[in-house]
Amino acid sequence: MAGLHKSEISNPVLNWIDSRLPIFTMIQKEYGVFPTPRNFNYFWNFGALAMINLVIMIATGIFLAMNYTPHATMAFDSVERIMRDVNNGWLLRYVHANGASMFFIVVYIHMLRSLYYGSYKAPRELLWILGVIILLLMMATAFMGYVLPWGQMSYWGATVITNLFSAFPIVGESIVTWLWGGYSVDNATLNRFFSLHYLLPFVLVGVVFLHVAALHVTGSNNPLGIDVKTPQDTLPFHPYYTMKDSVGICVYLLVFAILVFFAPNYLGHSDNYIPANPLVTPAHIVPEWYFLPFYAILRSVPDKLGGVLLMFGSIGVLAVLPWLDTSPVRSASFRPVYRILFWVLVLACVVLGIAGGKPAEGVWVWLSRVATAYYFLHFLVILPILGKFERPLPLPESISRAVLGRDGGFGGGGGGLMPGGAVAKPMEKA
Amino acid sequence: MNFVRVVAAAALLAFAVPASANAAAEEIKFPPQNWSFSGPFGTFDRASAQRGFQVYSEVCAACHTVKQAYYRDLKGIGLEPKEIEAIAAAVTIADIGDDGQPMERPGRPSDRFRSPFPNERAARAAYNGAYPADLSVIVKARAGGADQLYSLLVGYDKPPADMKIGDGLYYNKYFTGHQIAMPAPLSDGQVEYADGTRASVEQMSRDVTTFFAYIAEPESEVRKRLGVKVVLFLLFMTGITYAVKRRVWADVH
Numbered sequence: 001m002a003g004l005h006k007s008e009i010s011n012p013v014l015n016w017i018d019s020r021l022p023i024f025t026m027i028q029k030e031y032g033v034f035p036t037p038r039n040f041n042y043f044w045n046f047g048a049l050a051m052i053n054l055v056i057m058i059a060t061g062i063f064l065a066m067n068y069t070p071h072a073t074m075a076f077d078s079v080e081r082i083m084r085d086v087n088n089g090w091l092l093r094y095v096h097a098n099g100a101s102m103f104f105i106v107v108y109i110h111m112l113r114s115l116y117y118g119s120y121k122a123p124r125e126l127l128w129i130l131g132v133i134i135l136l137l138m139m140a141t142a143f144m145g146y147v148l149p150w151g152q153m154s155y156w157g158a159t160v161i162t163n164l165f166s167a168f169p170i171v172g173e174s175i176v177t178w179l180w181g182g183y184s185v186d187n188a189t190l191n192r193f194f195s196l197h198y199l200l201p202f203v204l205v206g207v208v209f210l211h212v213a214a215l216h217v218t219g220s221n222n223p224l225g226i227d228v229k230t231p232q233d234t235l236p237f238h239p240y241y242t243m244k245d246s247v248g249i250c251v252y253l254l255v256f257a258i259l260v261f262f263a264p265n266y267l268g269h270s271d272n273y274i275p276a277n278p279l280v281t282p283a284h285i286v287p288e289w290y291f292l293p294f295y296a297i298l299r300s301v302p303d304k305l306g307g308v309l310l311m312f313g314s315i316g317v318l319a320v321l322p323w324l325d326t327s328p329v330r331s332a333s334f335r336p337v338y339r340i341l342f343w344v345l346v347l348a349c350v351v352l353g354i355a356g357g358k359p360a361e362g363v364w365v366w367l368s369r370v371a372t373a374y375y376f377l378h379f380l381v382i383l384p385i386l387g388k389f390e391r392p393l394p395l396p397e398s399i400s401r402a403v404l405g406r407d408g409g410f411g412g413g414g415g416g417l418m419p420g421g422a423v424a425k426p427m428e429k430a
Numbered sequence: 431m432n433f434v435r436v437v438a439a440a441a442l443l444a445f446a447v448p449a450s451a452n453a454a455a456e457e458i459k460f461p462p463q464n465w466s467f468s469g470p471f472g473t474f475d476r477a478s479a480q481r482g483f484q485v486y487s488e489v490c491a492a493c494h495t496v497k498q499a500y501y502r503d504l505k506g507i508g509l510e511p512k513e514i515e516a517i518a519a520a521v522t523i524a525d526i527g528d529d530g531q532p533m534e535r536p537g538r539p540s541d542r543f544r545s546p547f548p549n550e551r552a553a554r555a556a557y558n559g560a561y562p563a564d565l566s567v568i569v570k571a572r573a574g575g576a577d578q579l580y581s582l583l584v585g586y587d588k589p590p591a592d593m594k595i596g597d598g599l600y601y602n603k604y605f606t607g608h609q610i611a612m613p614a615p616l617s618d619g620q621v622e623y624a625d626g627t628r629a630s631v632e633q634m635s636r637d638v639t640t641f642f643a644y645i646a647e648p649e650s651e652v653r654k655r656l657g658v659k660v661v662l663f664l665l666f667m668t669g670i671t672y673a674v675k676r677r678v679w680a681d682v683h
């Protein structure tokens with residue numbers, strides 16, 4: 001029939017729908033038979049985990065919002081009411097609060113995976129940039145969410161971070177007043193943060209959709225970092241990766257459950273159980289753990305504006321990374337020098353994370369400076385030059401050759417799949 | 431390259447960071463105590479928590495609010511509904527009568543713990559500008575948790591000879607700055623326990639800390655019990671899912 005999609009779904013009701021709106025065909029194409037490299041390791045689970053995490057945040061958030069009161073005099077008590085009087089309210093809140101931490105753990109690992117295996121390189125640059133936008137949106141959402149319980153860290157964290165904008169010359173002060181909706185962090189600030197905290201996750205859903213759409217144009221990268229060449233290099237997404245992702249989801253939920261049920265406040269700060277008080281400044285104002293590396297970069301510069309620019313710059317360099325890294329080889333498995341520098345970068349980030357949680361004095365300031373310097377050096381100087389001088393190891397002919405030259409295991413880290421192995425095979429036989 | 435193992439280690443490290451970040455803010459060490467309620471299977475020692483409620487009502491309630499708690503919450507430390515009604519009824523609650531005029535009435539289990547002051551300003555006025563903190567979540571609101579509250583209560587001592595103590599302040603080993611506006615609230619034999627337990631300062635401190643640990647997290651026993659079930663279920667699911675995954679993948683490598 002003219003104008004109708006030719007659906008191959010056999011169930012008549014679903015077929016009727018699918019002929020008019022081919023969503024079932026689409027799901028089948030994108031998640032059923034979707035050709036996926038056969039050699040993923042478990043690091044390829046983290047995208048799916050992030051998606052599930054976002055759904056969990058929205059689901060718990062909507063129910064929290066039904067019981068939460070965004071008013072400076074009532075917010076703290078309303079959160080305690082959720083904890084005590086709302087049926088399973090403690091569960092909702094602890095899942096939401098720890099869910100934010102899980103979200104960052106998952107997304108940071110997801111990003112490290114991309115850095116290690118060169119997933120940001122052509123043709124996946126836009127996919128990667130959408131990822132950086134997702135990170136920014138997550139940070140904004142989490143920051144504003146942390147303000148909502150209106151404890152001491154909520155209040156003072158909001159004050160410190162919004163005040164950063166005052167570093168900009170001329171317009172700075174006006175921007176801060178505009179952000180606050182007044183002359184200090186107060187009820188107006190809390191109200192707008194609540195509104196935006198509710199809005200941004202749905203913007204995230206939109207950007208995540210684009211991220212996945214872009215992925216389905218280029219196809220996934222893989223631990224070898226080489227292109228898919230023949231159908232032998234791939235497996236249909238279902239049942240292979242639906243099952244593999246399910247294993248990851250179970251382990252993820254296990255870690256999540258242990259946090260929520262047995263250490264629900266471990267990642268939080270005790271001061272946030274003290275109601276916000278504009279007259280009492282906490283001894284050390286620290287953000288949530290997932291912001292500590294950025295906080296360390298901010299404080300490593302003696303000049304306020306410089307610190308702010310570097311902090312935003314640390315994410316900015318990620319956005320242009322596809323053009324900073326000049327090596328044509330994706331996977332670190334075949335880049336002997338990059339492989340080491342990758343871990344130096346991770347170390348620098350960990351050092352920044354620890355230093356960000358310490359008072360900005362003595363050795364911690366110097367450690368943050370060294371780590372900050374390395375962070376920018378890595379992206380802005382080393383990567384552009386390294387690609388020109390590094391001698392990559394020979395790449396395997398194809399994914400299927402590399403995988404079938406090796407037995408068992410689950411797709412193995414790319415590192416184990418040295419091309420030498422493929423070459424050695426015929427010699428062994430000889 | 432052992433990417434998997436190194437990332438696992440990094441993840442563990444990431445977990446250790448916030449703990450050390452909190453520790454940095456806290457120079458005073460609180461000697462760790464053995465609490466009935468700590469650990470994944472811990473429960474509140476009912477008798478101790480009930481004695482703690484007595485200490486709270488006879489001592490702390492004179493100065494501190496516990497605004498988030500209701501009398502009905504006492505069910506969680508093993509009190510019977512009749513006992514709770516009697517406890518609530520013994521308290522006078524300010525309310526508005528049917529005629530719209532302010533009035534006082536006996537408390538009900540659905541009332542919040544009575545506050546000794548109408549508001550924070552009144553409390554500060556009575557204590558030289560210091561504010562007796564609301565104790566509803568005090569155990570969660572201090573990095574040292576229950577150990578910190580216990581230490582504070584047993585931490586009153588003679589000040590070192592070279593220390594000048596300000597007006598209306600008292601020396602306490604475990605308070606930041608060592609000068610606190612709260613006079614030592616407990617002294618030996620201050621309350622008389624119905625169950626015959628000797629009311630030493632240590633005993634009362636331990637009991638009242640157990641009580642406040644309960645009040646801070648009335649859900650904690652339910653939470654941990656549910657947690658055990660959820661974790662067992664997820665372990666089971668992980669095992670099954672992994673087995674199925676192996677089966678599915680058996681033919682491709």
Ligand code: HEM
Nearest residue numbers: 057058061062064065068093097100142145146148149201
């Ligand atoms: C990207 C997803 C999200 C992230 C990362 C996030 C993060 C957070 C964080 C860190 C908090 C503070 C938790 C605490 O310490 O108490 C919070 C609180 C809150 N969030 Fe979200 N959130 C997300 C999505 C949502 C959505 C979609 C809603 C509403 C529909 C929502 C509603 C709330 C409410 C009402 C609170 C205050 C209650 C509380 O503090 O527990 N959140 N959020």
